[in-house]
Amino acid sequence: MKFEIMRHRLIDGLNDVMKAISSKTTMPILTGIKIEVTEEGLRLTGSDSDITIQTLIKVEENGEQVIRVIEEGSIVVQARMFNEIVRKLPTNDVEIEVNEQFKTHIRSGKSEFHINGFDASEYPLLPEIQDDRQFSMPADLLKSIVRETVFAISTSESRPILTGVHWQVKNGELICVATDSHRLARRKTTLEQMPEGEYSVVIPGKSLTELSKIIGDSSVPVHIVMTNQQVLFKTSDVSFYSRLIEGTYPDTSRLIPNEFNTNVTIDGKALFQAIDRASLLAREERNNIVRFTSLEGNVVEISSSSAEIGKVEEEIQTTLIEGEELKVSFSAKYMMDALKAVGGQDVMVKFTGSMRPFIINSVHDDAVLQLIVPVRT
Amino acid sequence: MKFEIMRHRLIDGLNDVMKAISSKTTMPILTGIKIEVTEEGLRLTGSDSDITIQTLIKVEENGEQVIRVIEEGSIVVQARMFNEIVRKLPTNDVEIEVNEQFKTHIRSGKSEFHINGFDASEYPLLPEIQDDRQFSMPADLLKSIVRETVFAISTSESRPILTGVHWQVKNGELICVATDSHRLARRKTTLEQMPEGEYSVVIPGKSLTELSKIIGDSSVPVHIVMTNQQVLFKTSDVSFYSRLIEGTYPDTSRLIPNEFNTNVTIDGKALFQAIDRASLLAREERNNIVRFTSLEGNVVEISSSSAEIGKVEEEIQTTLIEGEELKVSFSAKYMMDALKAVGGQDVMVKFTGSMRPFIINSVHDDAVLQLIVPVRT
Numbered sequence: 001m002k003f004e005i006m007r008h009r010l011i012d013g014l015n016d017v018m019k020a021i022s023s024k025t026t027m028p029i030l031t032g033i034k035i036e037v038t039e040e041g042l043r044l045t046g047s048d049s050d051i052t053i054q055t056l057i058k059v060e061e062n063g064e065q066v067i068r069v070i071e072e073g074s075i076v077v078q079a080r081m082f083n084e085i086v087r088k089l090p091t092n093d094v095e096i097e098v099n100e101q102f103k104t105h106i107r108s109g110k111s112e113f114h115i116n117g118f119d120a121s122e123y124p125l126l127p128e129i130q131d132d133r134q135f136s137m138p139a140d141l142l143k144s145i146v147r148e149t150v151f152a153i154s155t156s157e158s159r160p161i162l163t164g165v166h167w168q169v170k171n172g173e174l175i176c177v178a179t180d181s182h183r184l185a186r187r188k189t190t191l192e193q194m195p196e197g198e199y200s201v202v203i204p205g206k207s208l209t210e211l212s213k214i215i216g217d218s219s220v221p222v223h224i225v226m227t228n229q230q231v232l233f234k235t236s237d238v239s240f241y242s243r244l245i246e247g248t249y250p251d252t253s254r255l256i257p258n259e260f261n262t263n264v265t266i267d268g269k270a271l272f273q274a275i276d277r278a279s280l281l282a283r284e285e286r287n288n289i290v291r292f293t294s295l296e297g298n299v300v301e302i303s304s305s306s307a308e309i310g311k312v313e314e315e316i317q318t319t320l321i322e323g324e325e326l327k328v329s330f331s332a333k334y335m336m337d338a339l340k341a342v343g344g345q346d347v348m349v350k351f352t353g354s355m356r357p358f359i360i361n362s363v364h365d366d367a368v369l370q371l372i373v374p375v376r377t
Numbered sequence: 378m379k380f381e382i383m384r385h386r387l388i389d390g391l392n393d394v395m396k397a398i399s400s401k402t403t404m405p406i407l408t409g410i411k412i413e414v415t416e417e418g419l420r421l422t423g424s425d426s427d428i429t430i431q432t433l434i435k436v437e438e439n440g441e442q443v444i445r446v447i448e449e450g451s452i453v454v455q456a457r458m459f460n461e462i463v464r465k466l467p468t469n470d471v472e473i474e475v476n477e478q479f480k481t482h483i484r485s486g487k488s489e490f491h492i493n494g495f496d497a498s499e500y501p502l503l504p505e506i507q508d509d510r511q512f513s514m515p516a517d518l519l520k521s522i523v524r525e526t527v528f529a530i531s532t533s534e535s536r537p538i539l540t541g542v543h544w545q546v547k548n549g550e551l552i553c554v555a556t557d558s559h560r561l562a563r564r565k566t567t568l569e570q571m572p573e574g575e576y577s578v579v580i581p582g583k584s585l586t587e588l589s590k591i592i593g594d595s596s597v598p599v600h601i602v603m604t605n606q607q608v609l610f611k612t613s614d615v616s617f618y619s620r621l622i623e624g625t626y627p628d629t630s631r632l633i634p635n636e637f638n639t640n641v642t643i644d645g646k647a648l649f650q651a652i653d654r655a656s657l658l659a660r661e662e663r664n665n666i667v668r669f670t671s672l673e674g675n676v677v678e679i680s681s682s683s684a685e686i687g688k689v690e691e692e693i694q695t696t697l698i699e700g701e702e703l704k705v706s707f708s709a710k711y712m713m714d715a716l717k718a719v720g721g722q723d724v725m726v727k728f729t730g731s732m733r734p735f736i737i738n739s740v741h742d743d744a745v746l747q748l749i750v751p752v753r754t
Contacts, residue, residue, distance in 0.1 A: 081657065081686060088654045103687075111654055115687035277465045277488055280458065309458060310480075310492035 001073025001098040003037045005057070007089055007108065009066050010042075013055045014083050016214050016238055017046035020053040021079045027124075032076035033083075034123045035096075037069055045123070046079060051207050052126060052241040053214065074120035077104055085113055127241060133226040135169070135194050138219040139235065145176055146208045148187045148341040148368050153205035154180035164202035164245040166252075167226075169194060177252050178205070183334045184252060184371040185341055201226050202249050207242035214238060256371060257357060260350040262323040264300065265363060266316065268347035271302075272339045274314045278304040279332035281312050289375055290332045294321050304332070319346065328354040329377040335360075338370035378450025378475040380414045382434070384466055384485065386443050387419075390432045391460050393591050393615050394423030397430040398456045404501070409453035410460075411500045412473075419444055422500070423456060428584050429503060429618040430591065451497035454481055462490055504618060510603040512546070512571050515596040516612065522553055522564050523585045525718040525745050529555040529562035530582035541579035541622040543629075544603075546571060554629050555582070560711045561629060561748040562718055578603050579626050584619035591615060633748060634734060637727040639700040641677065642740060643693065645724040648679075649716045651691045655681040656709035658689050665710055666752055671703045681709070696723065705731040706754040712737075715747035 017033055025031060025048055034045040041058040059067045075098045086094065089108035097105045102117040137145075146165075154162035165178045172194045176187045211233055215222060225232040233240040278290040282304035293301045298318045305311035328351060338360045339347065351358040360370040394410055402408060402425055411422040418435040436444045452475045463471065466485035474482045479494040514522075523542075531539035542555045549571045553564045588610055592599060602609040610617040655667040659681035667681045675695045682688035705728060715737045716724065728735040737747040 078686065081661075084657050085654070088650070088657065090650060090654075110693070111651070111689070111691040113654075113658075113687065113689045115658075116685070273465070273467060274488070277462070277467075277490075280461050280465065281490075281492075284458075308493070309455065310490065312488070312490045314488040316487070 001035075001037055001075060002070040002096070003042065004068040004070070004093065004095045005042060006066050007086060007092045007094045009057050009061070010086055010094060013042070013044045013057045014086060016055045017044045017053045018079065018083055019210050019214055020046035020048055020051045022048035023080070025049065029076060029118060029122050029124070031079060032118055032123070033079040034074065034076050034120055036074040036120070037067075037072050039069065039072070041069075042067055045126070047124065049124070050204060050243050051210055054126065054239045054241075056237050058237075073098060075102060075104055076118040076120050076123050077115060081115065085115070126239075127227075127230045129225050129227055129230060129232050129241075131225055133169075133195055133199060134223060135174075135191055136221045136223045137174075137189070137191055139215045139222050140217050140219055141189070142222050142224075142233070143212050143215060143217065145174075145187050145189060146212045149176045149178045149185045150205045150208045150212075151337050151341065152178040152180060152183055152185035152370075156180075161202060161245055161247040161249055163206075164204050164249075165208055166200060166202050166249040167231075168198075168200035169226075170198045170200075177249075179250075179252055179255075179371075182331070182373050183338065184255065185338070186252075186256075186369045186371075188367050188369075199226065200249070201231055202245040202247070203231055203242055204245055211240050211242070214240065255357065256359065256369070257350075257352045260323065260352050262294065262321065262326045262351040264294070264321050264349045264351075265319040266300065266347060266349065267319070267345060268339050268342060269345060270316050271300075271347070271349075272336055274302040274316055275332050275335050275339075277314060278302050278312050279336070281306045281309055282332050284309050287375065288332050289329050289377060290335070291327065291329050291377070293328075294326045323351075326351055326354060328358070328374050330358075330372050330374045334372045338372060341370055342368050378412075378414055378452060379447040379473070380419065381445040381447070381470065381472045382419060383443050384463065384469045384471045386434050386438075387463055387471060390419070390421045390434045391463060393432045394421045394430045395456065395460055396587050396591055397423035397425055397428045399425035400457070402426065406453060406495060406499050406501070408456060409495055409500070410456040411451065411453050411497055413451040413497070414444075414446055414449050416446065416449070418446075422503070424501065426501070427581060427620050428587055431503065431616045431618075433614050435614075450475060452479060452481055453495040453497050453500050454492060458492065462492070504604075504607045506602050506604055506607060506609050506618075508602055510546075510572055510576060511600060512551075512568055513598045513600045514551075514566070514568055516592045516599050517594050517596055518566070519599050519601075519610070520589050520592060520594065522551075522566060523589045525564045526553045526555045526562040527582045527585045527589075528714050528718065529557060529560055529747075531557035533557075538579060538622055538624040538626055540583075541581050541626075542585055543577060543579050543626040544608075545575075545577035546603075547575045547577075554626075556627075556629055556632075556748075559708070559750050560715065561632065562715070563629075563633070563746045563748075565744050565746075576603065577626070578608055579622040579624070580608055580619055581622055588617050588619070591617065632734065633736065633746070634727075634729045637700065637729050639671065639698065639703045639728040641671070641698050641726045641728075642696040643677065643724060643726065644696070644722060645716050645719060646722060647693050648677075648724070648726075649713055651679040651693055652709050652712050652716075654691060655679050655689050656713070658683045658686055659709050661686050664752065665708055666706050666754060667709045667712070668704065668706050668754070670705075671698050703728055703731060705735070705751050707735075707749050707751045711749045715749060718747055719745050 036043040091109040095107040104117040106113040174189045223234040303313040346363040413420040468486040472484040481494040483490040551566045600611040670678045680690040723740040
């Protein structure tokens with residue numbers, strides 16, 4: 001194997017695949033990056049066995065020659081070290097050559113590295129993916145969907161299924177749900193050209209978070225292929241594979257109330273900031289709990305107190321309070337997470353008494369729905 | 378005590394004094410900030426008993442009223458909490474009022490905090506400072522002096538005196554020296570209006586690092602007052618006190634060689650980058666050691682190797698190599714620290730054989746001198 005490449009493009013490719021590399025892997029070969037050179041270009045693969053990221057740097061891009069392939073071949077090099085070496089090379093011209101003992105020579109300017117590589121045939125193969133359950137959406141929409149749901153997964157391994165986000169394709173709609181059993185986030189999306197039939201997968205939250213970091217904020221399409229064990233997110237130059245979580249996701253539709261006793265229409269940003277302030281004292285206590293009290297004249301009071309430190313109160317003028325008087329306590333963090341996910345200015349907070357789950361959504365639609373279980377105080 | 382203040386100025390003041398606050402203090406009152414309001418303005422004091430920072434926010438600044446004093450007084454409030462509350466208040470107008478039980482009310486917009494304060498008379502008094510050993514220098518020069526020396530202090534508590542920087546006033550010159558016994562940094566500065574006589578102090582490295590963070594990069598004068606137990610750095614609005622380290626600093630002048638066998642004149646930046654690259658492999662081994670070898674034609678080779686990972690070699694064209702051939706090994710980190718401190722383009726590296734300490738300084742002067750002890754390989 002021997003090729004020359006422009007350093008800045010090699011760095012771009014490494015930026016993508018390095019996100020899959022973990023130092024805590026149990027398979028030593030996965031501390032490495034697989035480098036394959038063909039007529040087409042340079043393919044880099046990184047994996048922690050849960051996530052696999054593959055990127056292709058083409059020989060020519062926009063009429064500019066990026067890679068000169070002298071001899072095809074493949075090698076695995078220690079990922080962290082290779083990444084740091086490439087970043088620090090003195091010139092933009094890099095030559096990489098592998099000889100028969102997997103010795104890898106990296107040359108740039110007057111700098112010459114000789115590092116020990118590993119046999120690429122020992123690197124795990126990518127999962128086989130059939131293309132039958134496939135749809136696509138713009139990258140920025142995909143990022144939104146992840147941002148609006150993934151924070152609500154459980155971080156506890158006691159119910160592994162809840163550490164993932166449930167993606168369900170049904171009646172031409174994609175419904176994504178995450179819950180840790182104290183709160184729930186749901187995002188509904190209608191997409192064109194959804195495949196026939198109903199099916200669903202549970203994608204590890206960590207995979208979705210990593211995916212978000214490598215896809216851009218553009219509207220370029222991302223192709224999504226679901227199989228029984230794996231999901232693949234694919235753009236023109238990056239393929240992102242994730243394992244799925246096995247098991248049956250709980251039916252969460254019954255948890256979401258349909259009838260409400262108190263509806264509050266409020267500026268979501270003002271509510272967020274008041275809770276953020278109240279949380280300063282609340283989080284010194286055990287549960288970071290704030291109180292939400294409806295007052296006369298469409299006013300809501302946010303308050304919290306800590307025996308040791310003191311107390312805080314703040315009134316917010318709402319747009320409208322409909323229905324019964326209400327006093328409810330909940331986790332400041334859950335409410336702030338929910339308001340961030342709903343976004344926008346005006347939100348509806350809908351209650352069914354002070355001890356039943358309540359929901360938050362935009363006044364315009366319920367594409368993003370957030371549910372929080374109150375706490376007793 | 379009661380006053381109103383513009384929030385952004387209070388935040389500026391907190392930014393300064395918070396740098397002295399440590400959560401690891403053994404005196405509970407030092408987890409607090411002392412707030413004193415007088416006709417003159419608002420004085421904030423923070424301390425971890427090693428460092429004390431005091432800042433004064435004047436009632437009026439540039440013709441603008443910053444503070445309205447309604448009632449003079451003082452209080453101590455829990456520093457971290459108070460700092461976070463002030464940062465998150467909804468408006469730029471802040472009212473603070475203390476009643477007889479040290480209860481502190483903070484009002485801004487419709488937000489109202491009631492926090493428990495502490496008796497300001499329990500806060501330690503500032504050290505008394507006599508003004509006899511006083512001189513001054515521009516803030517940016519002070520920052521340079523710290524940057525060029527403080528990295529070379531010892532981080533081990535086995536010889537506490539070496540965890541400080543030795544500041545010596547002698548013959549109208551300020552000489553600052555730091556050493557961990559494997560390398561040494563020395564900075565000489567000639568200042569106008571130095572006080573008569575010889576005296577010296579040892580300032581904790583940590584204090585100097587914190588000082589660097591709060592003084593700006595401007596040329597405003599910083600007044601420096603040395604006493605037996607404390608040193609004070611004072612600008613128009615901030616006073617920074619540090620304890621001194623007791624004991625006698627070793628005489629380091631004898632360590633610095635005067636005669637050399639090999640003198641290398643070289644581009645400091647090129648040398649830095651080559652060592653940075655070689656260090657990638659070197660630091661996988663125990664000591665992060667690189668080799669420096671003089672070759673024919675004014676060329677130097679930087680190299681290192683790791684049995685497990687591989688090796689790296691790089692040639693650098695120097696300006697001139699005078700004297701004997703040389704092969705020497707040293708810590709990549711020490712050399713990179715030294716080159717950063719010397720700065721500039723062209724540096725001299727002067728050796729007395731491969732096992733004796735060697736020095737690095739600018740080709741223009743030796744105001745900044747760096748010394749490194751080589752290692753056997």
